[in-house]
Ligand code: HPA
């Protein structure tokens with residue numbers, strides 16, 4: 580039986596695929612615009628929300644990068660992160676591994692230190708303030724050059740005590756993982772964990788390449804692996820987690836409707852799937868909303884939902900705090916659906 584909506588909010592979960600810039604709600608965008616004297620090309624929040632009609636990844640990214648203009652100071656990044664953490668905590672998130680896109684800020688003259696220290700003002704106090712443990716993952720923009728990615732990694736070197744790993748995002752098709760071989764090697768040599776978006780809009784070969792060439796430990800989206808049975812078998816055998824984002828897939832037209840989402844087939848195949856929100860301000864919901872929508876549309880029962888919550892902690896980068904991971908896993912097992 581499908582649990583009622585409210586049951587899925589307190590279910591303890593980790594969020595592993597979340598772009599902090601994608602949590603910028605229209606109300607906060609206008610507040611920051613006013614604070615920083617930035618003019619947005621929209622009259623009000625309603626007109627801005629009207630612009631949230633996406634045909635594909637690129638049409639979303641255009642708006643995503645445009646709105647970042649309002650993020651200028653450490654305090655802006657702190658406020659952005661605190662707003663996310665409060666919403667996430669209210670939806671049962673106990674641990675969040677958060678992506679950020681420094682190149683999009685450096686290009687606007689906002690320094691790496693402003694971004695990282697601003698985010699850290701919120702993340703460093705998140706366990707106390709929100710009851711959410713956090714990690715930070717620096718993403719390279721795959722539609723920028725490999726040289727730019729390497730320069731970005733260099734710029735991040737003074738802040739590596741704040742950064743757990745690297746990722747790869749932005750426009751996927753035409754920008755295969757192999758383009759970033761050297762920067763991923765350099766990141767690995769610095770002791771950073773590695774993930775990458777692959778198989779969202781791009782072909783299954785990009786997933787294989789992310790594993791073989793970049794050495795990723797976790798694949799973001801990875802949806803299109805389902806087109807390649809050998810790849811699915813490998814992902815199952817190697818226990819490679821996939822960070823799925825159901826509402827994002829519908830909004831960006833990767834799947835037509837949620838009822839067609841391959842999540843149940845992926846779980847049946849034995850894949851280590853997790854459910855996440857991606858860019859919740861743009862895609863119609865935070866992670867609890869993704870759990871709820873997926874449960875309703877796909878008829879997920881309690882066992883599947885508990886499996887997804889368990890997977891989120893198993894797939895997290897909590898190797899540096901196994902005690903905390905064990906505590907979270909125990910919370911998942913003890914959770915009683917009302
Ligand atoms: O869903 C996404 N895919 C790729 N790049 C992104 N950058 C923010 N969100 C996304």
Ligand SMILES: [Zn+2]
Nearest residue numbers: 596748776857
């Ligand atoms: Zn993403």
